[in-house]
Amino acid sequence: MNNHEIDYEIFGDDMQFVQVELDPGETVIAEAGSLMMMDDGIQMETVFGDGSSSGGGLMGKLLGAGKRVLTGESLFMTMFTNERSGKKHVSFASPYPGKIIPMDLSEQGGKIICQKDAFLAAAKGVSVGIEFQRKLGAGFFGGEGFIMQKLEGDGMAFVHAGGTIIKKTLSPGEIIRIDTGCLVAMTRDVDYNIEMVRGVKTALFGGEGLFFATLRGPGSVWIQSLPFSRLASRVFAAMPQNGGSKGEGGLGGLFDIIGGDR
Template identity: 80%
Template sequence: MNNHEIDYKLFGDDMQFVEVELDPYETVVAEAGALMMMEDDIKMETIFGDGSNSRGGGGIMGKLMGAGKRLVTGESLFMTTFTNEGKGKRHVYFASPYPGKIIPMDLSTLNGKIICQKDAFLAAAKGVSVGVEFQRKLGTGFFGGEGFIMQKLEGDGMAFIHAGGTIHERRLHPGERLRIDTGCLVAMTSDVDYDIEAVGGVKTALFGGEGIFFATLRGPGTVWVQSLPFSRLASRVFAAAPISQGGGGKSTGEGGIGGLFDLFNK
């Protein structure tokens, strides 16, 4: 096993945090700002990139390239490592930045790789590589909700990602197709075929409030779907804020241009 082997426990329901148990000299890598609390004898250190040795070598240029790739996925330029330097087991705790769920991923059971939305990564065992996944299809890149760049996690250890609302894990059989709102896709295994599909009918596309495109996923493979994307939550909060504070004062819908007609109801 190339990655550190860590144990964990999840706490909470809609505002979750994860407890990671570290044996002596085991290390977990986390997104900057994800720390909730930690016990004695744990050393915290800020590093460039993800601390893995799988990309770009160990020189300064390799570290800068790895950190730069993380930057284009929407993550911080820095990550933080937490190493147990004591003689017994110690614990460190990480919390998600908004209401939702934390999803534990054992990469050794997922063919060593998952692809997820750009800001989903929370923490992982040291050695897990956090990189970028470029969408090869132009249509998917422009209209797929996540753009050309998605995040990929590679290795054989534990990784933790987070998403909004309730998380549904769906296993697709060979040839089975699933259409998902582009913002609701959280993660998928590398064997899933990812594309986009236009919503049928001009009236539905323009006034249905669901946007113009679906994400289409074809099996075999496993996908994770979130019920409440953070962008949807943020738009609702912004729309409900008083106009004097910069909000719209009234919700204008999730997608399409149908929400424009709410202007006449103010």
């Protein structure tokens, strides 16, 4: 076991948070801004990259942190270490409505590939890197872009996604097609590609976009029902300046009430 072995508990339904229990000397890493609360005695430290390796010198750390920039993440992550003698707790909150998925990487072949903004927190020692898609079609047209995140190690990692989450286990050769934005994560052996929607009318008027993701087993795939991009586009479309309702019963009215509009 190279990663710290942490215990955890997930609270809530649609706006969840995960509470991690740290024994003395144990550490958990998390994305900047995800902290909800922590006990006295936990030390915070900001580090380049994921802090999974202490070697390599400054240049190695800069290169590791620079990879995170390609996935749209911050250069820095935060480490939370229990420096007291008893057990301590630290909690991390979901950034938007959805579910937190706990993943034991030792049970998933030591590697999970996920969408670039899905990672929430993990035991120290889990490496958070980038995964280049082998096929250009997946890169240029996939909802998650050419680059996805990879989580490697043998410890616990926590991934967040929107809406309801379903896990599909694919047998060898079994294929499933999903909306590109609904893909959350997959195990290392799943073959991932992008296919164009067949038929001009379906492509132009189907309302589902021009492309969908094709995943071929064996392996496991996690799928979300509400990608954040879809949620954001609906909220944006409902705003008054974009033609949405301006009445008190609409979203525009809610914004007026919150903003104290007179």
